Amino acid sequence: MNMIDVRVAAVEQVTPLIKHFKFVKEDGSQLPPFSGGSHIVVAMDAEGRTYRNPYSLMGSPTDTDAYHISVRRQENSRGGSAYMHENVRVGMTLKITHPVNLFTLAKMAHKHVLIAGGIGITPFMSQIEDLNRIGADYELHYAFRSYKQAAFVEELQKACGNKLHCHSDSDGHRLDMEALLRSQPLGTHVYVCGPSPMVVAVLETAKNLGWPDSNVHNEQFLAPPVGETFKVQLAQSNIEVQVPAEMSMLEAIEAAGVQADYLCRGGVCGRCELSVLECDGGLEHNDHFLTESEKASCSKIMPCVSRTKGKRLVLDL
Numbered sequence: 001m002n003m004i005d006v007r008v009a010a011v012e013q014v015t016p017l018i019k020h021f022k023f024v025k026e027d028g029s030q031l032p033p034f035s036g037g038s039h040i041v042v043a044m045d046a047e048g049r050t051y052r053n054p055y056s057l058m059g060s061p062t063d064t065d066a067y068h069i070s071v072r073r074q075e076n077s078r079g080g081s082a083y084m085h086e087n088v089r090v091g092m093t094l095k096i097t098h099p100v101n102l103f104t105l106a107k108m109a110h111k112h113v114l115i116a117g118g119i120g121i122t123p124f125m126s127q128i129e130d131l132n133r134i135g136a137d138y139e140l141h142y143a144f145r146s147y148k149q150a151a152f153v154e155e156l157q158k159a160c161g162n163k164l165h166c167h168s169d170s171d172g173h174r175l176d177m178e179a180l181l182r183s184q185p186l187g188t189h190v191y192v193c194g195p196s197p198m199v200v201a202v203l204e205t206a207k208n209l210g211w212p213d214s215n216v217h218n219e220q221f222l223a224p225p226v227g228e229t230f231k232v233q234l235a236q237s238n239i240e241v242q243v244p245a246e247m248s249m250l251e252a253i254e255a256a257g258v259q260a261d262y263l264c265r266g267g268v269c270g271r272c273e274l275s276v277l278e279c280d281g282g283l284e285h286n287d288h289f290l291t292e293s294e295k296a297s298c299s300k301i302m303p304c305v306s307r308t309k310g311k312r313l314v315l316d317l
């Protein structure tokens with residue numbers, strides 16, 4: 001994959017768990033333009049292992065001088081977010097992918113309702129720049145545990161004014177999803193990014209209220225789950241790869257020097273899909289891309305997040 005060399009121009013501790021990073025192009029030239037909701041993948045070389053984690057771009061899509069991301073340190077980090085927090089310093093160079101947008105704003109929407117939970121606010125920070133620029137009708141609902149743990153509230157107040165609605169659990173201001181979605185005019189699109197229970201609640205509420213699927217958008221990149229060790233035979237490359245418990249199959253394949261496609265690395269986009277030629281114990285599908293019947297057929301797998309329940313898998317790669 002074609003990567004961009006960037007230098008870390010600034011690091012800021014935003015909350016006890018969230019750090020903000022600013023990247024500029026290492027050769028001083030402009031970065032590629034992007035649209036609100038885009039993400040990049042940051043490659044981190046750490047003690048013989050490369051982590052590649054996706055992060056939403058937060059800054060203005062018209063600013064190609066620098067990219068901005070924020071990283072929440074995960075309690076059960078497999079290493080990527082901990083590496084960003086502990087090792088990435090101003091002046092370091094990193095490799096990133098070109099921006100890709102899997103969470104685009106619907107151009108024909110009459111109104112946009114954006115719902116963020118916690119660090120799920122990041123893709124909306126570039127989207128509101130786009131919405132403000134075109135004068136679109138929108139409201140942003142930002143839910144968090146407490147103001148102390150919430151990132152970027154001041155910046156959002158400046159950017160959104162009275163379009164921002166904060167919902168702090170500790171103040172008892174919980175978001176009433178049903179009332180919010182029930183009161184929207186026809187032609188409204190809703191977007192959600194945040195913890196899985198919140199995303200599921202928005203999707204279910206919208207479905208129960210009869211919202212068309214095409215008007216409901218979510219971004220829910222999954223972290224690859226830890227599992228049992230197994231072996232994967234790559235039939236075309238004629239290589240056998242051991243997949244350790246704390247590594248995804250995609251990471252193990254890459255570590256073996258075999259090129260594999262990806263965009264989201266979180267089970268959403270479908271780009272990493274591989275055909276399964278043999279499997280001895282059933283598949284553990286963790287993605288949001290394959291249909292239930294495709295999952296049941298055991299003929300395809302998303303190696304960024306899925307694993308085998310058996311000991312050995314043969315893939316067409």
Ligand code: FES
Nearest residue numbers: 265269270272304
């Ligand atoms: S890279 Fe997107 S589903 Fe695997």
